[in-house]
Amino acid sequence: GENVEQHPSTLSVQEGDSAVIKCTYSDSASNYFPWYKQELGKRPQLIIDIRSNVGEKKDQRIAVTLNKTAKHFSLHITETQPEDSAVYFCAASIPGGGADGLTFGKGTHLIIQP
Amino acid sequence: EAGVAQSPRYKIIEKRQSVAFWCNPISGHATLYWYQQILGQGPKLLIQFQNNGVVDDSQLPKDRFSAERLKGVDSTLKIQPAKLEDSAVYLCASSSRSASRTYGYTFGSGTRLTVV
Numbered sequence: 001g002e003n004v005e006q007h008p009s010t011l012s013v014q015e016g017d018s019a020v021i022k023c024t025y026s027d028s029a030s031n032y033f034p035w036y037k038q039e040l041g042k043r044p045q046l047i048i049d050i051r052s053n054v055g056e057k058k059d060q061r062i063a064v065t066l067n068k069t070a071k072h073f074s075l076h077i078t079e080t081q082p083e084d085s086a087v088y089f090c091a092a093s094i095p096g097g098g099a100d101g102l103t104f105g106k107g108t109h110l111i112i113q114p
Numbered sequence: 115e116a117g118v119a120q121s122p123r124y125k126i127i128e129k130r131q132s133v134a135f136w137c138n139p140i141s142g143h144a145t146l147y148w149y150q151q152i153l154g155q156g157p158k159l160l161i162q163f164q165n166n167g168v169v170d171d172s173q174l175p176k177d178r179f180s181a182e183r184l185k186g187v188d189s190t191l192k193i194q195p196a197k198l199e200d201s202a203v204y205l206c207a208s209s210s211r212s213a214s215r216t217y218g219y220t221f222g223s224g225t226r227l228t229v230v
Contacts, residue, residue, distance in 0.1 A: 001172075034219075043205065043221040043222065043224055044157065044205070046219065089157075091156070098170075099169050099172075100162070101147055101159035101162050101170055102159065104156030104157050104158070107154075107156050
């Protein structure tokens with residue numbers, strides 16, 4: 001089955017700096033890669049996603065890049081703010097038919113230092 | 115649009131007891147998922163339903179976990195008997211499985227289970 005590795009497990013950055021979280025996946029058939037933000041005690045919330053026919057996607061301060069050849073994808077957050085502090089999860093799946101459940105990474109605890 | 119509803123929000127039981135969780139997906143969503151999230155880890159898929167049929171239950175510990183989705187709407191996840199390692203948040207998610215798939219899953223608030 002699919003295996004998703006996520007690094008780093010903890011990331012501390014100064015407010016205003018950029019943060020980058022990286023994930024690799026094992027199944028070359030995966031073609032849907034969402035990122036979730038989870039605040040303490042709350043449900044995971046989808047913040048951005050990318051499909052395999054796109055190399056990069058941006059939404060305001062958040063961007064995701066995908067390298068299918070290398071089987072890795074990254075989350076980039078620019079101009080970080082205190083409210084960006086949370087745990088971020090990457091995931092991968094094969095949507096479009098049949099079993100398409102998400103395989104999640106172990107998460108990155110992002111800490112924004114004031 | 116109403117979200118995914120789950121109940122109860124919290125449950126504390128003793129090991130070897132049984133427990134059941136309920137999920138009501140977003141109206142019209144044919145696909146329903148149950149995930150287990152152990153503290154400090156990412157969610158892990160337990161079972162996926164398409165309408166009232168099981169699509170994937172490869173990671174469901176079938177000796178103690180069971181799930182059903184009668185009439186293709188609400189779903190119930192049961193654990194019998196519970197073990198200490200079942201302590202986790204159980205998340206339900208639903209999807210309409212549209213071709214564009216631009217929005218991903220919508221998770222419910224989850225049920226936090228503590229087994230003592």
